[in-house]
Amino acid sequence: xxxxxxxxxxxxxxxxxxxxxxxxxVITGISQVxxxxxxxxxxxxxxxxxxxSQEIGQNFSTQVFKxxxxxxxxxxxxxxxxxxxxxxxxxxxxxxxxxxxxTFSNLGPNNTATEQEISSxxxxxxxxxxxxxxxxxxxxxxxxxxxxxxxxxxxxxxxxRNADIQAHRVAAVRxxxxxxxxxxxxKYTGGRGLGFSGEPGVDVLDLxxxxxxxxxxxx
Amino acid sequence: xxxxxxxxxxxFVTVLTVLAMPLGRYMAAVYSGERTFLDPLFNTPERLFxxxxxxxxxxxxxxxxxxxxxxxFSLAGWLLLYFILRTQTxxxxxxxxxxxxxxxxxxxxxxxxxxFVTNTNWQYYGGETTMSYxxxxxxxxxxxxxxxxxxxxxxxxxxxxxxxxxxxxIGNFWQDLIRTVLWVLTPIAFAVALVLVFQGSIQNFSxxxxxxxxxxxxxxxxxxxxxxxxxxxxxxxxxGGFFNTNSSHPFENPTGFTNLxxxxxxxxxxxxxxxMYGRMAGNRRQGYAIYATMMVMFVGAVCVAYIxxxxxxxxxxxxxxxxxxxxxxxxxxxxxxxxxxxxxxxALFDVVTTVTSCGAVNSAIESFTGIGGAVPMANLSxxxxxxxxxGTGLYSILLYVLLAVFIGGLMVGRTPxxxxxxxESREIKLVAVGLLITPLAALFSTSLATAxxxxxxxxxxxxxxxxxGFSETFYAYLSQANNNGSAFAGYGGFVQPNAGSLGSHGxxxxxxxxxxxxxxxxxxxxxxxxxxxxxxxGKRVSPAGLGTMRxxxxxxxxxxxGVIVLVGALTFFPALLLGxxxxxxxxxxx
Numbered sequence: 001x002x003x004x005x006x007x008x009x010x011x012x013x014x015x016x017x018x019x020x021x022x023x024x025x026v027i028t029g030i031s032q033v034x035x036x037x038x039x040x041x042x043x044x045x046x047x048x049x050x051x052x053s054q055e056i057g058q059n060f061s062t063q064v065f066k067x068x069x070x071x072x073x074x075x076x077x078x079x080x081x082x083x084x085x086x087x088x089x090x091x092x093x094x095x096x097x098x099x100x101x102x103t104f105s106n107l108g109p110n111n112t113a114t115e116q117e118i119s120s121x122x123x124x125x126x127x128x129x130x131x132x133x134x135x136x137x138x139x140x141x142x143x144x145x146x147x148x149x150x151x152x153x154x155x156x157x158x159x160x161r162n163a164d165i166q167a168h169r170v171a172a173v174r175x176x177x178x179x180x181x182x183x184x185x186x187k188y189t190g191g192r193g194l195g196f197s198g199e200p201g202v203d204v205l206d207l208x209x210x211x212x213x214x215x216x217x218x219x
Numbered sequence: 220x221x222x223x224x225x226x227x228x229x230x231f232v233t234v235l236t237v238l239a240m241p242l243g244r245y246m247a248a249v250y251s252g253e254r255t256f257l258d259p260l261f262n263t264p265e266r267l268f269x270x271x272x273x274x275x276x277x278x279x280x281x282x283x284x285x286x287x288x289x290x291x292f293s294l295a296g297w298l299l300l301y302f303i304l305r306t307q308t309x310x311x312x313x314x315x316x317x318x319x320x321x322x323x324x325x326x327x328x329x330x331x332x333x334x335f336v337t338n339t340n341w342q343y344y345g346g347e348t349t350m351s352y353x354x355x356x357x358x359x360x361x362x363x364x365x366x367x368x369x370x371x372x373x374x375x376x377x378x379x380x381x382x383x384x385x386x387x388x389i390g391n392f393w394q395d396l397i398r399t400v401l402w403v404l405t406p407i408a409f410a411v412a413l414v415l416v417f418q419g420s421i422q423n424f425s426x427x428x429x430x431x432x433x434x435x436x437x438x439x440x441x442x443x444x445x446x447x448x449x450x451x452x453x454x455x456x457x458x459g460g461f462f463n464t465n466s467s468h469p470f471e472n473p474t475g476f477t478n479l480x481x482x483x484x485x486x487x488x489x490x491x492x493x494x495m496y497g498r499m500a501g502n503r504r505q506g507y508a509i510y511a512t513m514m515v516m517f518v519g520a521v522c523v524a525y526i527x528x529x530x531x532x533x534x535x536x537x538x539x540x541x542x543x544x545x546x547x548x549x550x551x552x553x554x555x556x557x558x559x560x561x562x563x564x565x566a567l568f569d570v571v572t573t574v575t576s577c578g579a580v581n582s583a584i585e586s587f588t589g590i591g592g593a594v595p596m597a598n599l600s601x602x603x604x605x606x607x608x609x610g611t612g613l614y615s616i617l618l619y620v621l622l623a624v625f626i627g628g629l630m631v632g633r634t635p636x637x638x639x640x641x642x643e644s645r646e647i648k649l650v651a652v653g654l655l656i657t658p659l660a661a662l663f664s665t666s667l668a669t670a671x672x673x674x675x676x677x678x679x680x681x682x683x684x685x686x687x688g689f690s691e692t693f694y695a696y697l698s699q700a701n702n703n704g705s706a707f708a709g710y711g712g713f714v715q716p717n718a719g720s721l722g723s724h725g726x727x728x729x730x731x732x733x734x735x736x737x738x739x740x741x742x743x744x745x746x747x748x749x750x751x752x753x754x755x756x757g758k759r760v761s762p763a764g765l766g767t768m769r770x771x772x773x774x775x776x777x778x779x780x781g782v783i784v785l786v787g788a789l790t791f792f793p794a795l796l797l798g799x800x801x802x803x804x805x806x807x808x809x
Binding site: 001003004005006007008009010011012013014015016018019020021023024026027028030031032034035038039040041042043046049050051052053055056057058059060061062063079082085089094097098099100101102103104105106107108109110111112113114115118119122138139140141142143144145147148149150151152153154155156157158159160161162163164190192193194196197198199201205208209212 | 223226227230268271272273274287288291292294295296299345347348356357358360361363364365393396400405408409412413416417418419420421422423424425427428430431432433434435436438439440441442444446447448451462463464467468469470473474475476477478479531532533534535537538539540541542545546547548549550551552553554555556557558559560561562563564565580581582583585586587588589591592679681682685686687690707708709718802805806807808809
């Protein structure tokens with residue numbers, strides 16, 4: 001008994017040093033030397049200023065001001081999607097795409113709350129893109145990834161179909177050709193892992209920054 | 220459903236089997252004291268550990284001594300982890316708390332500590348708003364290694380009991396633990412962590428990033444030593460995410476490729492242990508039979524989940540969405556799923572993580588369809604024997620094997636035997652009780668939480684008063700009793716009004732009931748498994764005769780599946796009906 005207690009007490013301390021200090025430090029050391037970009041989150045800078053991480057979905061909205069003051073709702077600033085940019089998927093985090101406090105929507109498959117949430121996402125999507133879309137944009141042709149919240153709340157990607165629909169709006173608002181925007185969409189579309197794992201997706205931050213670089217009209 | 224989706228499932232199963240076989244051979248060598256290619260690297264550290272810990276590895280233990288060492292070691296781990304988590308700000312001098320997070324309150328910490336020590340990794344906290352880097356590393360990562368080590372040790376001890384020829388000795392706990400950490404967990408975790416960073420996981424000690432995005436909006440991104448923890452979290456079938464959204468977070472699981480790597484990492488040891496067992500038992504076909512049993516149930520579960528999720532949910536259809544695959548969109552129930560994983564990558568991950576006791580998630584299980592959500596619950600209802608947790612899966616299914624042998628023996632009217640050892644009333648009593656503890660704990664806690672106002676306080680607002688609310692509660696205690704840790708995550712035990720642990724409070728009822736459920740349903744079955752090992756270790760082996768029931772052929776596989784399904788179904792079917800199945804059978808919205 002006493003022997004076991006001594007062994008356990010010493011054991012937990014030395015194993016903490018081995019598994020909890022040595023192991024993560026060695027991994028950090030190797031990572032920072034071998035893959036410094038990845039290890040620090042693939043930070044993207046424009047003119048030397050940090051504007052995001054390639055891996056993290058952002059909220060491409062602008063803050064709403066009234067009489068020079070930010071409009072607040074439930075303690076969170078109200079924002080409107082910026083039509084010049086491709087929009088990421090709906091997010092359950094507060095505020096949307098908050099990469100410092102991620103959360104699931106946790107909306108069940110049979111809950112009225114889920115149906116309401118999806119309907120409201122669909123309506124915003126149609127309100128934003130409907131008038132630029134050739135043909136009629138209805139719930140039936142809104143892609144599921146644009147209507148359903150992502151898991152992480154900071155999904156960096158959107159489906160190709162979602163990007164194609166938004167491309168019409170982005171091209172019109174920026175006064176650039178649809179072909180040029182579509183070109184960028186396919187350039188920033190990532191394939192499936194190893195060719196079969198997962199779904200193709202378009203990295204929204206990459207795409208939006210490429211649009212900015214392309215020029216056209218800047219508000 | 221897509222061709223790529225089915226291909227993913229097929230290739231995953233194939234590659235898993237191909238990789239698990241050599242790993243099983245290697246692990247058999249590790250636990251039989253034979254030479255391995257990593258000996259030159261780890262022999263010296265091993266001797267150092269024994270010296271510092273004052274262990275004599277040559278001294279074998281009977282089951283009681285083995286159990287005593289195990290319990291005392293787990294208790295020591297519990298105390299140290301609780302201390303580290305409660306004194307989080309005390310360690311700010313290390314520089315590993317750049318956000319200055321305060322400790323979570325005592326009740327949440329009790330739950331978290333019990334959760335990580337029991338290999339459950341149920342999380343009532345959000346990682347990036349609660350834990351300092353120091354707590355994640357020196358606290359949680361350590362138990363990711365050690366709780367896995369304890370589970371594997373028990374499995375190895377039970378195998379030694381079953382195959383033992385030499386009286387009472389079932390091995391030395393300390394030796395099994397140290398050898399597991401050094402020879403098995405460390406090298407694989409090391410390699411996986413580096414692959415993850417190579418693919419885009421982060422590994423740093425920076426302050427969270429604060430910046431303004433292209434539209435001028437203020438943003439913040441959490442940082443930390445993620446990859447090192449992610450690797451062992453999957454490998455040890457622990458599942459406790461560095462971030463709140465676990466393996467759906469792009470820093471934990473950046474690509475479709477890492478999704479495959481992580482699923483493989485979860486299943487590789489549980490699968491290899493089965494092959495290891497066949498080798499140690501001197502009859503590889505025994506291992507193959509168990510592997511086949513697990514694989515049949517696993518593939519069945521994956522198919523059901525994939526088809527259900529690809530179909531979409533009633534809420535989606537009510538909102539007018541079309542959920543078929545169309546050009547440029549994979550369709551399906553994408554609520555709470557990530558684009559880069561899609562439906563197949565999410566459904567497969569979900570099954571991988573709930574058949575094992577891992578409980579990591581790359582999608583929100585609560586948002587799965589009724590039937591899609593019933594799959595993880597059914598997996599949990601099978602008491603984690605479809606591969607199961609590292610170690611726990613093997614020792615639990617071996618108990619089921621003994622039960623199946625006993626039932627088979629009754630059917631043909633012969634004394635049941637397993638690998639030449641007679642299975643008598645003492646063993647069967649231990650097996651039966653050992654197998655029933657977990658289901659009983661799950662059902663008892665679920666009813667207590669459902670029947671009391673204090674328990675219902677944890678149900679999320681959107682789910683209150685609907686079958687979803689019952690599903691949340693049932694899942695919570697099913698998951699904690701099976702030491703899984705995945706969740707219908709709307710079920711809460713911690714309220715963080717300021718997205719930080721300062722000023723937050725725990726829901727004491729959920730924290731304590733969950734904590735005690737995890738502890739009881741972890742250590743009681745371990746004691747019974749070790750007692751069975753002890754009871755079998757001393758038995759004489761009689762040569763197999765004509766009437767001996769074979770335990771390595773397809774007939775036995777069918778019998779074993781039947782027993783597992785029967786026990787699980789009889790115990791849990793009413794509860795499953797009340798929650799997910801009701802939801803799966805209707806398009807009604809609640």
